[in-house]
Every structure is written in structure tokens, then in C-alpha cells.
């Protein structure tokens with residue numbers, strides 16, 4: 195037994211830990227820094243790392259600038275493709291200049307001496323194993339070969355092993371008892387102990403916040419010209435993981451709702467999700483600072499995480515609605531993005547238009563790209579984002595079985611069907627790290643859900 199453990203340990207070490215130069219002298223203590231601490235007396239008095247919990251936690255919001263802002267572009271800019279770095283998407287290395295003609299000549303070569311079907315196999319093979327070789331608008335090519343145009347004919351092909359998908363119902367069609375069950379289950383997560391799998395989290399809900407905080411640099415684009423196209427994929431998996439936690443740990447036994455956010459553009463504060471009995475009212479700023487959630491089940495909800503990468507920082511989850519910003523989340527942005535044909539173009543449009551404006555419009559905690567899941571409204575917003583992703587995917591089969599774009603935002607490693615999406619085991623064995631190909635389908639394999647319309 196002892197031997198096998200030792201062997202196991204050495205294998206793990208050899209495989210995953212790079213060799214370190216050995217060093218016999220100690221490292222100066224200053225290099226380690228110091229873990230923040232308070233004396234037992236201070237802790238008993240509610241003082242934590244330099245401020246009083248009762249002061250800052252319960253009452254006072256932060257100056258709004260503390261939260262930063264999610265990158266965004268105006269709807270008109272998106273229409274003109276200005277979310278693509280002001281030029282167009284070909285500025286990114288994966289689609290080098292002239293990629294259109296490269297694609298054509300490559301396809302000509304594929305067709306030379308072969309039938310179309312052989313060409314298709316080659317394309318699929320190439321997509322699976324060598325994606326990123328200057329291929330774009332793949333969906334158009336595949337659809338040409340497959341001769342499939344009608345989205346309604348495509349739907350059954352996505353069904354595989356999911357005969358009874360969970361139907362995500364729009365919030366206003368969701369019954370009052372369903373709404374309350376959903377909100378109560380979220381509240382329940384905030385009262386359950388942290389899993390211990392992630393550091394700094396004080397409860398099960400904060401596990402979600404912390405996972406998002408940890409992965410944030412790899413799942414959001416750094417800027418409009420340094421993008422990672424994992425964003426839509428990762429957040430699809432994230433909201434699904436959230437649903438599993440509600441089910442498995444807080445007795446939620448229905449399908450999640452989704453939120454048709456675009457119909458509330460310019461008047462988020464009137465949106466039915468923001469009624470006091472559900473997610474709580476959506477207040478404006480207070481003296482230029484965020485305002486703690488004033489009512490409802492999440493009244494004065496506290497978070498230990500954020501703003502940004504900050505941890506061990508008890509404060510209230512805050513909002514500061516700006517309807518000028520929410521007015522940009524409407525049907526115009528939706529239509530602009532849904533009209534784009536390539537995955538990276540669609541992705542880029544969503545991330546920087548209504549995704550960003552939904553965050554910034556709710557404001558404060560939600561405007562913080564790193565720790566925004568601290569506000570439960572995050573999940574309603576991202577359910578809308580996933581709804582629009584799914585809607586777009588229904589436009590062509592290839593949008594569900596091919597991928598393109600960048601996996602990383604620092605040099606654009608190509609995003610392929612084999613690129614892994616990491617979820618840190620947030621919902622246990624159900625939340626294994628999984629390749630992109632599994633996350634593209636919502637009615638096959640890992641997921642089994644659809645949207646009500």
C-alpha cells in the first residue's frame with residue numbers, strides 16, 4: 195500500500211511539476227509577503243482587515259469607479275464591426291489578411307479529383323485536428339456540402355440522447371411559485387457551507403463567485419482586439435453548473451427560467467425580475483457609490499470577494515442602475531449580433547454589446563467583470579446571453595459542430611473542438627473539465643435543455 199502511494203506520488207510529481215532549481219539558502223522573508231490578519235480582539239469587535247464590518251459591510255457602497263467597467267461598444271459601432279478592434283476581425287493572427295482567398299484555394303484543392311463528399315470529410319478532419327489554419331466562414335462551406343438550410347430541420351439532429359430536455363421558461367411565463375422556488379434555492383446556496391475546493395469562499399454561493407474570479411482572465415476578452423472566444427462557451431457551462439447546484443444541494447426541482455432582457459432595455463428597474471420579492475429592487479447610485487440591495491431575499495447580501503480580484507473583503511453586493519446604458523441592450527443589438535455568420539464575429543458582438551451593457555447598466559457589483567456573479571442578477575443576465583447564443587446556433591448545424599477563433603487572449607492560440615473548458619469541479623463530478631465539442635450542444639451529451647422560444 196505504502197509503495198503504491200509512493201509510486202503514485204512520484205508519477206504525479208514527474209508529470210505535473212516542473213523541475214525547480216534547488217536552493218539551499220533561505221529566501222528573504224519579505225518575498226513571502228504576509229497573510230492579512232487581525233487580532234482576536236479586533237475580530238470579536240467586527241473589525242476585519244482595516245475596516246469595520248458593520249460600517250462598510252452593511253451600509254456603505256463603494257465609489258462606482260471601484261468596480262471598473264465591462265468593455266463595451268455602442269450598438270452603432272457594432273453594426274460597423276468596430277467591436278473588432280476598429281478594423282475587422284482579420285487583424286487577429288488566426289485569420290491573417292487574405293484568409294478569404296486562402297479558404298477558396300484550399301477548397302479548390304480539396305475538390306480537385308474528389309467528389310464533394312470526400313471534400314467534406316477532409317474539412318471535418320481538418321476542423322477536428324488542425325483547426326485554426328486560416329479557415330473562416332466554415333459554417334457556410336459545410337452547409338453548402340450538407341445542403342441544409344432550414345433551421346427547423348436541424349433541431350432533431352441535435353437531440354441524440356436527450357429525449358426530454360429541460361425547458362427554460364422565460365421569466366414572465368414562469369409561475370410565481372416557480373419564481374419563488376428559484377430565488378429561494380439561490381438564497382439557500384448563500385447559506386450552505388463552502389465546498390472547500392476553492393479558496394477564500396465563505397459559502398456555497400461564493401464558490402461560484404470565486405471560480406469566476408479565478409478564471410476571469412481566461413474567459414473574457416482583454417480588449418476588443420485581444421479576444422478569447424471561450425467566453426460564450428464557458429458561461430454556458432457556468433450557468434448550467436449553477437443549476438446543478440440548485441438542484442442537488444438546494445432542492446430546486448424545476449427547469450431554470452431565462453430572462454428576455456432585451457424587452458426591458460432602458461427600463462431595467464421596472465423589469466419583473468427586479469421586484470422586491472424576487473431579485474430585489476434595482477436602485478441607482480447613492481452619492482456616486484453603489485447601493486446595497488435594498489429589499490427582498492437578497493437584502494443586504496454580503497460578499498467576501500471582489501471588487502476585481504480582491505478577496506477577504508466583506509462588503510455588501512451593490513447596484514447602481516444606469517438606464518442610459520441599459521437602453522443599449524435592446525433588440526437592435528440582438529439583431530446586429532444574430533446576423534453575424536462566423537462564430538468569432540458573433541461572439542465578439544455579444545461580448546462587447548449587450549453583454550457588457552447589461553453588466554454596466556445594472557452597475558456596481560455587476561459592472562465588475564471579475565466578481566460580478568456576486569450579484570444573483572448575474573445569472574439572469576447570463577441566461578439571456580446563453581439564450582441568444584443558442585438562438586444563433588440554431589441558424590446552422592455547423593454552428594453546433596464546428597468552432598473557430600481564439601482560445602487565449604494573449605496571442606490567439608486557436609480555439610478547437612478539443613480545447614478544454616474548465617469548471618474547477620464546482621458541481622462535483624458533473625462539472626468535469628470538458629472539451630468545446632460537448633459545450634456546443636445543449637441537447638446531447640453533457641447538457642439536455644432548450645429554451646421556451
Ligand SMILES: [Cu+2]
Nearest residue numbers: 406414429563
Ligand atoms: Cu464572466
